[in-house]
Amino acid sequence: GENVEQHPSTLSVQEGDSAVIKCTYSDSASNYFPWYKQELGKRPQLIIDIRSNVGEKKDQRIAVTLNKTAKHFSLHITETQPEDSAVYFCAASMGGNNRLAFGKGNQVVVIP
């Protein structure tokens, strides 16, 4: 089955700096790559997603890039704010179903 790895496991950044989280996946058939944010004690929520027919997608301060050849995708957060502190999960899916393979999560800490 699909295996998704996420690096680094913990990331600390100064407020206003950028944060980048990278994920790799194993199955070249995967075609859907969402990112979920989970604040402490809360449910995971989708923040951005990308499909394999697109190389990059942006939504305000958040962007995701996809490299299908290398089988990796990254989350970029610019101008980080304290409310960006959370655990971020990347995931991959082959589509046609909701079976998402998640990475183990990345704790992002934004230092004011």
Added chain:
Amino acid sequence: KAGVTQTPRYLIKTRGQQVTLSCSPISGHRSVSWYQQTPGQGLQFLFEYFSETQRNKGNFPGRFSGRQFSNSRSEMNVSTLELGDSALYLCASSPGAGEATGELFFGEGSRLTVL
């Protein structure tokens, strides 16, 4: 629109017991997925139900089972509980129709502690 509702939110069981967790999806959503979240393993897929049929199953032992009712509400059951089953069990719903995977809407989870 009400979100995904999971009950109970917290429960404590002892080894060997069984447990049933319930999930009510967002109105109109026909797909319900279940995930197990643990600190060391992140979110792991258990199974997905769509229109009362199991559409996908993860790599969990047969002690983990589920079902979906005609109103799309879903239950999952874990029998013969083990200490390692202690986790947050998350339910997620989505419209589910069509070929494209889309956003999953998660509930707040049921936190199971096995003593």
